[in-house]
Amino acid sequence: MSQGIVLSIGLAVVGLVVAVVLIRQILAASAGNERMHEIAKAVQEGANAYLNKQMTAVLAIAALMFAAVWWLRNGATAAGFVVGALCSLLAGYIGMFIAVRANVRTAQAASVGSHPALRIAFNGGAVTGLLVVALGLMSVAGFYLISLKLNAGNPNAVKIAIDSLVGLALGSSLVSVFARLGGGIYTKAADVGADLVGKIEQNLNEDDPRNPATIADNVGDNVGDCAGMAADVFETYAVSLIGAVLVGFLTTSGGGDGPLVFPFVLCGLSIISSLIGIGFVNFVKQEATKALVGGVAVSGVISALLFKWATAELFPQGLKVGERLVTSDSLFYCALVGLVLTFLVVWITNYFTSTHHHPVRRIAKASETGHATNIIAGISVGHHATLLPVLAISASIWCCYDWAGLYGIAIAVVSMLSLSGIIISLDAFGPITDNAGGIAVMSGLPEEVRRITDELDAVGNTMKAVTKGYAIASAGLAAMVLFGSYVEDLKAHLHHLTGEIPNLAFDLTNPHIIIGMFIGGLLPYLFTAFSMDAVGNAAGAVVREVRRQILAKPGILTGQDVPDYGECVGIVTKAALRQMVVPALLPLVFVIAAGFMGKEALGGLLIGTIVTGLFVGIAMTSAGGAWDNAKKYIEEGNHGGKGSFAHQAAVTGDTVGDPYKDTAGPAVNPMIKVVNILAILMIPVFFK
């Protein structure tokens, strides 16, 4: 049975090898002059110091959770928890490690030309993408195989293995909530703080070395947009894979081991197509956006072909999902839905956040009448932006369920996430070029260099916005699968407990379900409220520190005194770590509270969280991206250009958008999954 899984591990190893080759290539590139080296080192040290501290804090909480999981469930699940948590931490380190090395080399390459810079920045992202995907596939597949081997002979071996995978899912989700939140608070507190006092009060440019918060700002790009993002994607990838295996185990029959192996195979094959996509971006020379989108398109098409082959190979006779016979063609269509949904969501998010389309231009125009109209327009764009993704997700659920039940939806999610390798490459590309620009300015490289990094940064901004749409859509769909798993697992558990087929209903006419949904619906609201507060508070601390330094050493502004960058880094580090704890623990508290209210309330809570989470997530990330690019659009010279009244208003919108799109919005993704996994894990604890 494990042939398919071994194949997928083999393909993960191929991905790993390519990643190592790319790393060597990047490290071999010139890291520029002494000054650049110095700045890059400061950023590296800040990022490292933060991640280490974050790791310590997270490990302390994870240790408690580990003990709780062991006590409440069993050793195997607890072991899974540890593997998941460690891999998620590792993913974060990987994302940061390569980003802080690629940034300075991108800056140096930009002094040669645009395409070399694009290549280094993109390959930096590609390394993260490949490593995260390989890590995800290998940890889940490896852990699964080892668990099977350890329990060989036990008739419940598969059940035990899958139970411990749920532990792995919880470990990775929990850590990634912390990573997303901590990193998100860090990056935006530093960014907002640096902007408020630097740009608005002191009239300094972005990344001006006279701003004491500028290193913290650059550190933030790495710990938030690189490390936090990598941990998040690792989690989504691993959890979707586990969810699909779980659903395959609980709801299918007659397909042999096919349903459990299929998700692994899809992920493995997509590593091939991601590699080809990465090659496309590297070797087909064209305009940045086209190159990047082209790479994704190539990957998608190749994945589709490979999926067709694999489905036919694995399910020659189809399989039974519940009572229904499902053909291999139907399964292939489900996988195709995942790919199509990816493209749809990318296209829709691009429409709402790119400077070329109506929504962003509308915000830019509204900035002419001031701050307030800019904000109103941005919030309205965010709300409008929910329509199409939600319809696309609904259509996907409808089709996949029709074709292959809950398992069909799970396959669509896995197929969607199998593209993570190439998608992360786009996502990590943005912060790397952003940092490269910062290093270029701080080390006094010629204007021309900054122009090139700025151009790439603009492309990176859109890509980042677009991948956020992908992340929240896939998280929503994955959470639906997890909810289905909760119900199926609960059924199996109650059946096992009572010997009878349980009469389990999550009917909307049951007020406990509705109450559960209301309380679940609260979670994304409170969670985003706390995380926005965190950014506001931490940014305030940065503002006060910068004001203090400038007052104490007026020479900083004239360039005669060197600011104490470390102080700002330290303040943001402390603030981010302190403020991530409450929101990150909210899901835990809510699930436990709902658990005591009963299985219906808990089920309602899961769906309530998914429903409002999906809307809050899409609205926030879209509005944030649109505000950001509305400012860029004005800076291109429209509506009065830089320094105009409209520009001031657009800066306000951009600043509001910062925590929207980089802290609160994306942190909703792991949150809605952690809630669902926790519920699955707690079934035997709550319902005895």
Place this chain on the structure above:
Amino acid sequence: MSQGIVLSIGLAVVGLVVAVVLIRQILAASAGNERMHEIAKAVQEGANAYLNKQMTAVLAIAALMFAAVWWLRNGATAAGFVVGALCSLLAGYIGMFIAVRANVRTAQAASVGSHPALRIAFNGGAVTGLLVVALGLMSVAGFYLISLKLNAGNPNAVKIAIDSLVGLALGSSLVSVFARLGGGIYTKAADVGADLVGKIEQNLNEDDPRNPATIADNVGDNVGDCAGMAADVFETYAVSLIGAVLVGFLTTSGGGDGPLVFPFVLCGLSIISSLIGIGFVNFVKQEATKALVGGVAVSGVISALLFKWATAELFPQGLKVGERLVTSDSLFYCALVGLVLTFLVVWITNYFTSTHHHPVRRIAKASETGHATNIIAGISVGHHATLLPVLAISASIWCCYDWAGLYGIAIAVVSMLSLSGIIISLDAFGPITDNAGGIAVMSGLPEEVRRITDELDAVGNTMKAVTKGYAIASAGLAAMVLFGSYVEDLKAHLHHLTGEIPNLAFDLTNPHIIIGMFIGGLLPYLFTAFSMDAVGNAAGAVVREVRRQILAKPGILTGQDVPDYGECVGIVTKAALRQMVVPALLPLVFVIAAGFMGKEALGGLLIGTIVTGLFVGIAMTSAGGAWDNAKKYIEEGNHGGKGSFAHQAAVTGDTVGDPYKDTAGPAVNPMIKVVNILAILMIPVFFK
């Protein structure tokens, strides 16, 4: 059986008589000097002209709907539709009629002292409250009795009467969506437009007669906050009453006519307690806030006592809800929950929106670091503000369902809304004093007068915010009852159709339910997006017109030329009417689309709309109220006071908050009900 209903009609007549006495008292008060008279007339004319045009537009759409209802259902339901629509329109006219007369008299009374001004403004509100409540009770009760009489002898008489009440509910809901939206767009477009160009560009004070948009702004208070609000409350009142009758009919037995009569009796008795509360405010002289809150408290306590008596009287043997025996005590507890929930929500909303507590002060403090941090803090406060109301609503649902099933929830809603008479008095009080202040400034009354009206206005602001919390909480709960009615009615319909007891499940594991919920969840997002856009667009048109006038006649600013107020009034009128149509028709489109997807999808849609609607509604109205008062708090001299940097940021927040709290947020209330009523009405059309 109809004794109780006749009693309630009698009590409504008492309310009516008191209202007439109050009207005569108000009209007998001095309307001030010639100049005041002139300005008041301009506002009256503008408001009248707008309401007439709005009526024409709404009647045209209502006529189409009337034909559709007749064609799809029957004449009785269509007749109900007409009654509901006309009464809702009438409620709007009542609200406006008295407000535009009380305003100028309040201004005049303020030159005598604070308490006389409070009395006139409050009694203006009380007239609206009493008339709306009496109208609601009389139309529903009267229509029900007449319908019973017309079908006397028919064994289905009650069913037919209730069916036509659903028509009445739809008529009133539909009109009130239009009234809330149209009025809300009008008032905020004029307000935002006047502020943007007057306060920010030209540095004019609020209500400066040199601002060409100032009359439009004052008209807006009347058509939005008075007429729109009155139509909205009429609708909630009537619909809750009808919902309770419907649930009583569908789910109870063994209580004789008690369950159908009980809701009417509760409403009737509360007219007595509202009158006593109104008397309290008039005759117990104390500080404004205390007087108003005291009036509500007195009403609540008396209502509780009367409810206790009525429950024991009507249900000496209790009744059966579903299969369960419910005692009269349990029913009384449900009614008590409605009163307690009212106080809880009022208290919670007050905490989040009053200048005395942490949330508003936090926003004020955040304004020190600029526009963006003010906005972030406000949005965060809005999100935080969802927690307690949602928990309170959940607890209410839990208890009432436990005590008396769905009927218990319905009784809690009716009990909550029975206080509308006194609650509207608080709500309408605000815009009347606001207008009084406007008239005082424009007619050049002494500073002292404005100071008194400003003080009362501040109290009115908090009261308005607080009643919005009440409105959304009761709307959410009422919508839950309507959803229950949808399910029960659908069951009865399918039973009737097939002769078998239908196996109806709205189970969350059915993806059609989930898809329905996603699509339903979209509605509040799209709806608020469109209504914010409408305000933005219309406000832009005002800004352009004012700029044009000032450019054409520079004498306007020096006071030598009189601005053309009528032009601004005309522009806002046209814009509001044009832009209310799309959002108001959204619920229709969504319900029909979901209807074609099946009864499960439609059921999911209803719940999805309630869930996100509740959150969006609470978050928006709370954030808006908090922003408004954060500005007021700074204007009181904190954080630098008027004209400071913090004040500018707070003005931005207040402007963003305007469409939040007065257009988009409150319009969600009728919207989530219109969706549910429409679904009930369409059952026999969709599912044959």
